[in-house]
Amino acid sequence: MTELSLKINGEDIAADVEHRLSLADFIRDHRRLTGTHLGCEHGVCGACTVLMDGEPVRSCITLAAVADGTEITTIEGFDDDEPMSDLRQAFHENHALQCGYCTPGMLIAARDIVTRLPDAEEDRVRLELAGNLCRCTGYVGIVKAILSVLDQGRA
Amino acid sequence: MKPAKFEHQRMTSVDDAVKALGEADKEIRVLGGGQSLGPMMNLRLAQPDVLLDLSRVDGLTDIEEDGNRLKIGSRVTHARIEDGEVPGTTGAYMQFVASGISYRSVRNRGTIGGSVAHSDPAADWPSALLALGGHVTAAGPEGLRTISLDGFTVGPFSTGLGFDEVLTGFELAVLGPGARWGYYKVNRKPGEFADAIGAITVGAEPRAVCGATESAPFRVPEIEQRLSAGADELSVVDARNILEEHDTGFDDYELQIHAVALSRAVKRAFE
Numbered sequence: 124m125t126e127l128s129l130k131i132n133g134e135d136i137a138a139d140v141e142h143r144l145s146l147a148d149f150i151r152d153h154r155r156l157t158g159t160h161l162g163c164e165h166g167v168c169g170a171c172t173v174l175m176d177g178e179p180v181r182s183c184i185t186l187a188a189v190a191d192g193t194e195i196t197t198i199e200g201f202d203d204d205e206p207m208s209d210l211r212q213a214f215h216e217n218h219a220l221q222c223g224y225c226t227p228g229m230l231i232a233a234r235d236i237v238t239r240l241p242d243a244e245e246d247r248v249r250l251e252l253a254g255n256l257c258r259c260t261g262y263v264g265i266v267k268a269i270l271s272v273l274d275q276g277r278a
Numbered sequence: 279m280k281p282a283k284f285e286h287q288r289m290t291s292v293d294d295a296v297k298a299l300g301e302a303d304k305e306i307r308v309l310g311g312g313q314s315l316g317p318m319m320n321l322r323l324a325q326p327d328v329l330l331d332l333s334r335v336d337g338l339t340d341i342e343e344d345g346n347r348l349k350i351g352s353r354v355t356h357a358r359i360e361d362g363e364v365p366g367t368t369g370a371y372m373q374f375v376a377s378g379i380s381y382r383s384v385r386n387r388g389t390i391g392g393s394v395a396h397s398d399p400a401a402d403w404p405s406a407l408l409a410l411g412g413h414v415t416a417a418g419p420e421g422l423r424t425i426s427l428d429g430f431t432v433g434p435f436s437t438g439l440g441f442d443e444v445l446t447g448f449e450l451a452v453l454g455p456g457a458r459w460g461y462y463k464v465n466r467k468p469g470e471f472a473d474a475i476g477a478i479t480v481g482a483e484p485r486a487v488c489g490a491t492e493s494a495p496f497r498v499p500e501i502e503q504r505l506s507a508g509a510d511e512l513s514v515v516d517a518r519n520i521l522e523e524h525d526t527g528f529d530d531y532e533l534q535i536h537a538v539a540l541s542r543a544v545k546r547a548f549e
Binding site for chain 1: 279280281282283284285286288309312313316317320321329331333357380381382383384386387467468469
């Protein structure tokens with residue numbers, strides 16, 4: 124077992140966990156924050172994406188032990204976040220989800236796109252989304268939603 | 279919980295890691311960003327007993343230009359290179375390569391040193407850095423040593439690092455402002471591991487690399503000679519004929535995609 128102390132969604136957390144525990148399993152099974160989804164569990168599908176010290180990372184291939192001392196934001200932690208509020212509204216308006224499995228990771232990746240690449244056009248948005256798999260929507264609604272938030276920022 | 283049981287040890291210095299490697303009596307692996315080893319452990323393709331985590335080790339994250347050498351620490355992430363932190367023409371080449379590695383959320387964690395030490399034949403950096411030329415720096419029980427990038431990658435998951443050495447960084451050739459470069463990766467979706475890589479730099483001494491092979495990436499002297507002689511294009515047929523003379527073990531399809539990758543890399547270099 125190894126001792127951890129980290130912040131999740133602003134809350135200080137101390138825990139004693141198995142060395143091989145992933146950050147994703149710590150978030151879901153130990154903290155009961157089940158908004159973070161697990162798809163492929165080897166870094167391809169993007170469903171488990173969370174912010175670590177402000178940057179998106181794959182929580183399924185990041186060990187909980189490695190996250191010691193960091194600040195994690197899961198999909199439950201964006202209540203007062205402006206870009207995320209805009210994206211939630213835009214996802215709703217543009218039918219950017221159907222089953223919702225990819226949505227937590229998709230929103231966190233989308234937030235990264237609109238904050239890091241304010242000038243992105245459709246081709247770039249689609250390229251950036253290569254790391255988040257959605258098997259329902261065909262991406263049309265997701266891309267429209269992200270572009271609408273980018274356009275708001277450029278207006 | 280997907281990986282087999284292991285012990286995670288936080289290293290506070292490279293020396294600690296070298297010592298731990300030297301004293302190991304079990305399978306022991308150095309952990310950089312964990313973006314290749316992590317998936318392999320989740321799939322149980324890798325089952326190390328001990329992981330030496332370098333994420334707390336200071337001094338491995340610097341990027342500095344030192345005359346005609348560019349020093350890059352092993353723990354520099356792909357994302358930092360993508361964001362243009364490496365200066366000059368070499369930086370532009372590395373920025374292009376980095377932006378095609380997996381996805382942003384992986385590039386935020388994955389490191390250049392980890393990629394080269396891990397030595398997956400389908401990864402970008404082993405081929406891309408061979409086309410640049412320079413040295414790997416490694417820390418071992420006797421201190422630091424440099425190892426040429428030529429021949430450093432021996433084969434799949436196999437490098438010139440000793441069992442008790444830790445890759446600490448790179449000293450890379452600096453491409454002049456007029457130098458050209460081209461990199462082409464054959465894969466079915468952006469960010470995936472490559473099926474074939476063609477990497478070309480045309481600086482003082484042109485270098486051409488055929489990568490994502492079944493084994494180590496290799497330089498193609500026939501193409502380098504043509505570039506030295508002033509060639510600014512390479513047809514797929516020529517590339518294929520040249521590769522056929524090498525002992526690659528490629529089947530017909532592999533020969534074709536590697537020839538295409540090299541031909542398009544040359545095209546990109548002179549666009």
